[in-house]
Amino acid sequence: MADHLHAVKHDDARAMMRGAIAPRQPSDFQQQIWLEAQQMPEMVQKQAVALSLPPEIDALRVISALRRLIQSHPELNQRLAFNDEGSLVAVSGAAVEECYSLTSTPHRAAALDLILQRQRQGSDSEAVPPFEAHVFMTAGEVILGLLMHDILAESWSLERLMEALASILAGAGSAARDVADARLARLPVSTLAGHGWLGARMNAESCILRPAEDARFPGPEKMEGLASWQVRLPVASLRQAGLADLSGRALIEAVGAEFSAFLHGFAGVDRIWMALPRDTSPQMAMASRWVDLTGNRQFLLQSPRTRTEALSQLAKEDSAADVPDVVDATVTLAFRQSAERFFAAASLAARALALPALQDGPDFHLSIGSDGAGQGEIELMLTAGRGVSAEAGGFLMDRFLHWLAQEVRSDANADAGQGSHQATTMEDIILAEFREALSSPAMGPEDDFFDHGGHSLIATRIIGRLLSLHGVEIQFNDLFSAPTARGLALRAKRHLSVVADAAPCGTGEETAPLSRAQMSLWKAYSAFGFGDIFNIPFALEFLDPVDETVFHAAFRDVLLRHPGLRSLFSEDGGTVSQKVVPEDRLDDYRWFWTTDQSEGVTRQQEAGYCFDLSRELPVRLRFVKEAGKAHQVLSFLFHHIVLDEWSVNLLMDELKLAYRARAAGNDVVWPNNPAPFQDFARKQLAEGVDPRHLAYWTEMLGDAPRELVLFPVEGDGAAASQPSSPAGGWVEFKLQRQVSEGLYALAKENSASLFNVAYAGISGALHRLGGLTDLVIGTSASGRTDAAYFDTIGYFTTVVAHRLRFSPDMTVGALIDQARSVVNTSMPFTDIPIDLIEEALGMTPGQDHLFEVFIQIHARNKLNGALERPDGAEIAFRQVDPDKHESLLGLQFEVMEEIIDGERMMRVLMSYRADRYGAEAVEKLTRTAQAVFEAFAMPGAASRSLADLPAFL
Numbered sequence: 001m002a003d004h005l006h007a008v009k010h011d012d013a014r015a016m017m018r019g020a021i022a023p024r025q026p027s028d029f030q031q032q033i034w035l036e037a038q039q040m041p042e043m044v045q046k047q048a049v050a051l052s053l054p055p056e057i058d059a060l061r062v063i064s065a066l067r068r069l070i071q072s073h074p075e076l077n078q079r080l081a082f083n084d085e086g087s088l089v090a091v092s093g094a095a096v097e098e099c100y101s102l103t104s105t106p107h108r109a110a111a112l113d114l115i116l117q118r119q120r121q122g123s124d125s126e127a128v129p130p131f132e133a134h135v136f137m138t139a140g141e142v143i144l145g146l147l148m149h150d151i152l153a154e155s156w157s158l159e160r161l162m163e164a165l166a167s168i169l170a171g172a173g174s175a176a177r178d179v180a181d182a183r184l185a186r187l188p189v190s191t192l193a194g195h196g197w198l199g200a201r202m203n204a205e206s207c208i209l210r211p212a213e214d215a216r217f218p219g220p221e222k223m224e225g226l227a228s229w230q231v232r233l234p235v236a237s238l239r240q241a242g243l244a245d246l247s248g249r250a251l252i253e254a255v256g257a258e259f260s261a262f263l264h265g266f267a268g269v270d271r272i273w274m275a276l277p278r279d280t281s282p283q284m285a286m287a288s289r290w291v292d293l294t295g296n297r298q299f300l301l302q303s304p305r306t307r308t309e310a311l312s313q314l315a316k317e318d319s320a321a322d323v324p325d326v327v328d329a330t331v332t333l334a335f336r337q338s339a340e341r342f343f344a345a346a347s348l349a350a351r352a353l354a355l356p357a358l359q360d361g362p363d364f365h366l367s368i369g370s371d372g373a374g375q376g377e378i379e380l381m382l383t384a385g386r387g388v389s390a391e392a393g394g395f396l397m398d399r400f401l402h403w404l405a406q407e408v409r410s411d412a413n414a415d416a417g418q419g420s421h422q423a424t425t426m427e428d429i430i431l432a433e434f435r436e437a438l439s440s441p442a443m444g445p446e447d448d449f450f451d452h453g454g455h456s457l458i459a460t461r462i463i464g465r466l467l468s469l470h471g472v473e474i475q476f477n478d479l480f481s482a483p484t485a486r487g488l489a490l491r492a493k494r495h496l497s498v499v500a501d502a503a504p505c506g507t508g509e510e511t512a513p514l515s516r517a518q519m520s521l522w523k524a525y526s527a528f529g530f531g532d533i534f535n536i537p538f539a540l541e542f543l544d545p546v547d548e549t550v551f552h553a554a555f556r557d558v559l560l561r562h563p564g565l566r567s568l569f570s571e572d573g574g575t576v577s578q579k580v581v582p583e584d585r586l587d588d589y590r591w592f593w594t595t596d597q598s599e600g601v602t603r604q605q606e607a608g609y610c611f612d613l614s615r616e617l618p619v620r621l622r623f624v625k626e627a628g629k630a631h632q633v634l635s636f637l638f639h640h641i642v643l644d645e646w647s648v649n650l651l652m653d654e655l656k657l658a659y660r661a662r663a664a665g666n667d668v669v670w671p672n673n674p675a676p677f678q679d680f681a682r683k684q685l686a687e688g689v690d691p692r693h694l695a696y697w698t699e700m701l702g703d704a705p706r707e708l709v710l711f712p713v714e715g716d717g718a719a720a721s722q723p724s725s726p727a728g729g730w731v732e733f734k735l736q737r738q739v740s741e742g743l744y745a746l747a748k749e750n751s752a753s754l755f756n757v758a759y760a761g762i763s764g765a766l767h768r769l770g771g772l773t774d775l776v777i778g779t780s781a782s783g784r785t786d787a788a789y790f791d792t793i794g795y796f797t798t799v800v801a802h803r804l805r806f807s808p809d810m811t812v813g814a815l816i817d818q819a820r821s822v823v824n825t826s827m828p829f830t831d832i833p834i835d836l837i838e839e840a841l842g843m844t845p846g847q848d849h850l851f852e853v854f855i856q857i858h859a860r861n862k863l864n865g866a867l868e869r870p871d872g873a874e875i876a877f878r879q880v881d882p883d884k885h886e887s888l889l890g891l892q893f894e895v896m897e898e899i900i901d902g903e904r905m906m907r908v909l910m911s912y913r914a915d916r917y918g919a920e921a922v923e924k925l926t927r928t929a930q931a932v933f934e935a936f937a938m939p940g941a942a943s944r945s946l947a948d949l950p951a952f953l
Helices: 002-019 028-039 060-074 108-120 158-169 235-240 248-267 305-315 390-404 410-414 427-436 456-470 476-481 485-489 516-527 548-561 583-588 603-608 647-664 677-689 691-701 737-751 754-770 812-829 834-840 919-936
Strands: 046-053 078-082 086-090 100-103 131-137 142-147 184-186 228-233 271-277 291-292 296-302 331-335 351-353 364-369 380-383 511-513 535-542 567-572 576-582 619-624 632-639 727-733 774-782 798-805 851-858 865-868 874-879 892-899 904-915
Touching: 002 812, 002 865, 028 086, 046 108, 060 100, 060 131, 060 142, 060 158, 060 548, 108 131, 108 142, 131 603, 142 158, 248 271, 248 331, 248 364, 248 390, 271 351, 296 305, 380 390, 427 456, 427 485, 456 476, 456 851, 476 812, 511 677, 516 576, 516 834, 535 603, 548 583, 548 619, 548 647, 576 677, 603 619, 603 632, 647 865, 691 798, 691 812, 691 834, 727 919, 737 754, 737 812, 737 904, 737 919, 754 774, 754 812, 754 851, 754 892, 754 919, 774 812, 798 812, 798 834, 904 919
Parallel strands: 100 131, 271 331, 331 364, 774 851, 851 892
Antiparallel strands: 046 142, 046 351, 078 086, 131 142, 184 291, 228 380, 271 296, 364 380, 511 576, 535 632, 535 874, 567 576, 619 632, 727 904, 774 798, 865 874, 892 904
16 A cells, blocks of 8 residues: 555656646635634634545545545645745645545544644645545544635535545546635624523533543434534424425525524524525535625524514525624524435445534534435434534524424513523423523533532522522522422422513613612721722733733723713712713723833732722723733722622623624624613612511521620730721631532532531631630622622622521531521521611611621632633633732631632632731631631531531630
């Protein structure tokens, strides 16, 4: 074989000399593709197809056919290079052999991986041919991989290449169809990559191909690969869906209309760009980012609620002129040609193998075929694009089948605006909310909520949505006791009628009262002299260069989207109000500084900035130069009165979406319109305080101890010469990985959250240090009980207090159970902020406090992550911890649960009042808390007595 291939190479060289093309100027389209490759080398510009051929095939016969194909069409081996005059010209490659290879691989997966590697590699148009063919010899088959660069798209397609190759193999010569240059248009930019769970991007660098039998997703038959799903629809299903008597153009339009209505009704996708073939000509490969307008019609479907609505929009003439540059999702449809039919004349039993869609293309490609199906049956194949996670694609295929079967239809349309659906069973409803909230579309009915990243804030969102949208009532304790969709379905209560909250009024009024949580914060803010005590001094270090101008434009988009972030606050006659800065006045206020504009300013100075909330926006973004850091650092300063932890994650998600759009030179297209925070404040004021909710807290805390004494020895940090001073410091300790994992295991063992375990650990340490029998601990609650405001950025958080009691024989497990029960039972009553509780108990808010200790967990916040450039490259950033010199309370513990580079970790920050805790006391607190966490992480910790926990007295 080696001698034969050597002879083939010499024949190729002579043939190339005979068939070489004279240097010529590339077309405008080719020049555009070439320029994109230079500007965005990370972009995948190659389409690929993989074919399985029988093992008995003569591989040299395939090589010979490939050689003849390239000889007959030398443009397949052309190069783009600069001539002596500096002009870009197309010239012939040196030898045909550069276009193909013959390799031995151990198995199919290795061959497919090599094809994907070639597809991902950037193209050097001067050295690499635009067409490549790779033949892989494996033990049980021959794999043929064909790759075509977009630069050939005007005249070639993968289907045309296979057609020409099959003709040569059949002995009919190289007769490829003569086609005129296609009229190509780029796909609109899709925002689906930022669409919550649906848009969890697949990382092209980590594509893993699994055999079909390893697929975990239940439902339709899944082909090899991560991105394609194929299912056969029997005649009965077609008849039920109203598709049985359709064929040709009518069939593909009906399927396209049904899928668009499904995307809108099930996933909340509104503006859907769709391309439909003009005729029934089949294709085989996944569509690229270029659509051939000579063979396809394109449409913009606006919020189609039903197939009928979608078909009425498709009945219009080709609306290419009306297609915007940015849409919510892109969908292409085609009739699928089988590889077997392509190669039937050559007597080859070829079969296509599914590959992930690495090239930039539509979000969804639906193809209709009949190969392997029975009489009257069809096969649907859904291929998810790069902007959609593989699991989401499979989940959507499964749900689309239910949609076609009428299981989720009219009810889903009724909820289209919320992006949810009414499933057929309680389990389906709960599972759908789990999948969306956790961005985990592959979750099954018996998968654990906490194993998929669930925590208390997400639980609040799920419980609120279930009640508001579906009339399904779930208690917080139930979620912790039975954290699966199947388990919760047995405990949930279904209300026969859903009394939906009134839609946000959207009055457009600029002035509004403060919400209860804001007013509570304002009282403390006033008591401390309107200083920097409520600054939130976030800081981000960018590990890759970020365009500061683009960042400014992106954050400005977020400010325009959320009027709460561009509000001014003033007090008049004891009444505090907030006034929204109109959109056309936003640029009158300074809130952003570039690195060049920040010479001599430090991040620490920014963190201590005192806002004048009556005259300036409650947000300041400043890029600064940081000593010892080579990267850009952003001081990301907010006043707490407009931002809570829930809002931080919303903000970061929206900032990523806006940055990607602005970096591409586009306006951002938001997936929805959140209710203004000011509407929430007005609504809460109109509703008033629920006396039953207030009574819950006063009854629990009425006789609770008002003083915490941990170190009774006089002089050990107990001096209070300046009781009103918030001056202090902070310490941090990181938990080793095995300790963190042990705490996760302890939480799961006790049907608790990580917060419950951390809460119990810190309170257990305080119990051991002070011999406490009764302890009041402050914490924060989301304050979001109305699903209408789940996507609103603002300050909803209420500070509440919980009471724990200790007994001599109490175990670690019992303490965790008590913490879980106390916290979860209080959730429905957390609309009452702490100042109202203190007033009801005869205390003076701002001077008297119900608690000395405050515990909160920051669960997987999104201040560690990445922005994204239009080419898909990431701009990574990491949170920089602030220096804390003040503490509103005596002791504040912040448990940081983070996932960095795929690894979860925990650390604890403890801030303290210097007038109450000296250096020795801080040392005892730190060492004891760390030792207790380590003890909690040991096997069998739940049955361990609190008396046996370590303490550094």
